[in-house]
Amino acid sequence: MRARIAAAERRFGRAPGSVRLVAVSKQQPWRAVEPVLIAGQRVFGENRVQEAEARWGEVRARTPDLELRLIGPLQTNKTADAVARFDVIETLDRERLARALADAVQKAGRAPRLYVQVNTGEEPQKAGVAPAETDAFLARLPAEFGLKVEGLMCIPPAGEPPGPHFALLAKIAARNGLSQLSMGMSGDFETAIRLGATSVRVGSAVFGARPEARPRAVQAR
Numbered sequence: 185m186r187a188r189i190a191a192a193e194r195r196f197g198r199a200p201g202s203v204r205l206v207a208v209s210k211q212q213p214w215r216a217v218e219p220v221l222i223a224g225q226r227v228f229g230e231n232r233v234q235e236a237e238a239r240w241g242e243v244r245a246r247t248p249d250l251e252l253r254l255i256g257p258l259q260t261n262k263t264a265d266a267v268a269r270f271d272v273i274e275t276l277d278r279e280r281l282a283r284a285l286a287d288a289v290q291k292a293g294r295a296p297r298l299y300v301q302v303n304t305g306e307e308p309q310k311a312g313v314a315p316a317e318t319d320a321f322l323a324r325l326p327a328e329f330g331l332k333v334e335g336l337m338c339i340p341p342a343g344e345p346p347g348p349h350f351a352l353l354a355k356i357a358a359r360n361g362l363s364q365l366s367m368g369m370s371g372d373f374e375t376a377i378r379l380g381a382t383s384v385r386v387g388s389a390v391f392g393a394r395p396e397a398r399p400r401a402v403q404a405r
């Protein structure tokens with residue numbers, strides 16, 4: 185995966201090392217994750233706060249350079265946990281969550297780096313700020329909540345070419361002075377690198393297919 189990312193950087197005229205690999209370890213058994221950690225990967229993405237804690241709690245204590253990124257939706261009642269456990273939260277997408285995060289950051293005295301998720305495909309079932317509302321939302325974060333945002337994140341609609349969505353995200357970021365773009369997954373990270381991704385979130389292409397998701401009731405810890 186590192187070689188493929190480096191090749192895409194070369195092919196699309198991106199600076200060497202300008203694209204970070206976020207290895208998405210959600211739902212993967214530890215036997216799939218551990219070799220990747222041992223091979224030197226340090227940035228991992230998880231989509232649930234509880235699952236991340238169960239998997240990374242102890243590892244984190246003995247791996248000071250580990251970077252954990254929350255890439256799944258965050259409920260307001262889990263913000264304190266998320267602020268305590270994640271280095272980066274990529275899914276800030278609404279005012280209530282901004283308020284809860286601001287409170288949690290103040291209480292914890294610890295501030296994860298933040299990305300705003302943009303719903304580039306304007307899918308009703310998907311999280312994220314609508315593209316037309318993103319500029320205004322971004323302007324309010326420092327002004328009203330004292331939150332500093334590092335970049336934007338998107339998940340293009342399944343079954344559509346992702347390129348236009350990545351291009352839209354890049355355009356919104358550029359006009360808001362944001363340099364970081366979290367976009368691209370196993371199937372489309374090279375396209376994302378072509379269009380300016382600074383981090384790609386890759387799961388199955390690193391770890392293999394995720395095991396069939398179990399029902400939530402069974403998964404609860």
Ligand SMILES: *Cc1c(COP(=O)(O)O)cnc(C)c1O
Nearest residue numbers: 208231255369370385386387388
């Ligand atoms: C699961 C997930 C990924 C990784 O998906 P793969 O197709 O396995 O690479 C990336 N981003 C988000 C937000 C995800 O939920």
